[in-house]
Amino acid sequence: MPATIRLQSSDFDAAAEAAVLTRGRTDIGAVVTFSGICRSSEAGAPVAAMTLEHYPGMAEAEIARYVEEAETRWPLLGVTIVHRYGRLVPGDNIVLVVTAASHRGDAFAAAEFLMDYLKTRAPFWKREERPDGTVWVDAKSTDATAADRWITRRQAAE
Amino acid sequence: MKLLYFAWVRERVGKGEEVVEPPAGVATVADLMTWLAGRGEEYAFAFENPKVIRAAINRTHVKASAPIAGAKEVAFFPPMTGG
Numbered sequence: 001m002p003a004t005i006r007l008q009s010s011d012f013d014a015a016a017e018a019a020v021l022t023r024g025r026t027d028i029g030a031v032v033t034f035s036g037i038c039r040s041s042e043a044g045a046p047v048a049a050m051t052l053e054h055y056p057g058m059a060e061a062e063i064a065r066y067v068e069e070a071e072t073r074w075p076l077l078g079v080t081i082v083h084r085y086g087r088l089v090p091g092d093n094i095v096l097v098v099t100a101a102s103h104r105g106d107a108f109a110a111a112e113f114l115m116d117y118l119k120t121r122a123p124f125w126k127r128e129e130r131p132d133g134t135v136w137v138d139a140k141s142t143d144a145t146a147a148d149r150w151i152t153r154r155q156a157a158e
Numbered sequence: 159m160k161l162l163y164f165a166w167v168r169e170r171v172g173k174g175e176e177v178v179e180p181p182a183g184v185a186t187v188a189d190l191m192t193w194l195a196g197r198g199e200e201y202a203f204a205f206e207n208p209k210v211i212r213a214a215i216n217r218t219h220v221k222a223s224a225p226i227a228g229a230k231e232v233a234f235f236p237p238m239t240g241g
Binding site: 036052053054055057058061062083094095115118119120121122123124125126127136137138139140143 | 162164165166168214217218219233235236237238239240241
């Protein structure tokens with residue numbers, strides 16, 4: 001399965017990335033494209049910008065591990081993940097997940113799985129610029145709960 | 159071994175990486191955090207609550223109980239907030 005994982009400070013074009021995955025293919029019946037975008041407020045507080053720090057080397061390796069895991073769970077025909085780092089302002093793209101499969105159920109499920117893992121296990125950290133200063137974003141328990149639902153009984157027993 | 163720090167752990171320690179040689183007896187990630195916390199005020203601050211700090215050995219997530227024998231690169235960081 002073609003898998004592309006890129007970390008970059010520059011922007012991405014979701015439509016162009018999806019087009020690359022499906023070009024020349026007639027077996028793909030479903031493409032799911034998810035974009036995460038920088039918001040101008042967090043829990044009611046305005047956010048002027050955020051800076052994403054990452055662990056070079058591990059981030060790519062870690063994401064590759066989830067892509068491999070997704071491939072064992074769903075019959076995927078292609079995956080592209082792009083994660084940006086550096087300073088981003090509201091409206092900027094942060095992350096892109098594109099999944100391709102024969103049928104939509106597999107593409108939707110794999111995209112959600114990959115996003116849930118990116119949120120809780122990929123080594124990225126957000127620092128927000130708020131009116132009262134800059135703060136490191138706390139991990140959300142709702143994100144952990146979302147990721148936990150993908151743990152299989154076998155993994156939970158370990 | 160090479161140590162890496164990220165996000166607020168990096169800010170508190172005051173550097174992003176360093177090379178250390180922990181003494182014998184420092185066997186696990188948890189031991190390493192305890193040892194680091196004793197190296198000065200900035201380390202004590204960074205590792206004051208080791209339960210919230212995550213670790214990776216050779217670029218793979220590990221638990222605090224993981225042995226550090228043979229580790230080339232150990233990283234400490236807060237819970238991830240990517241995506």
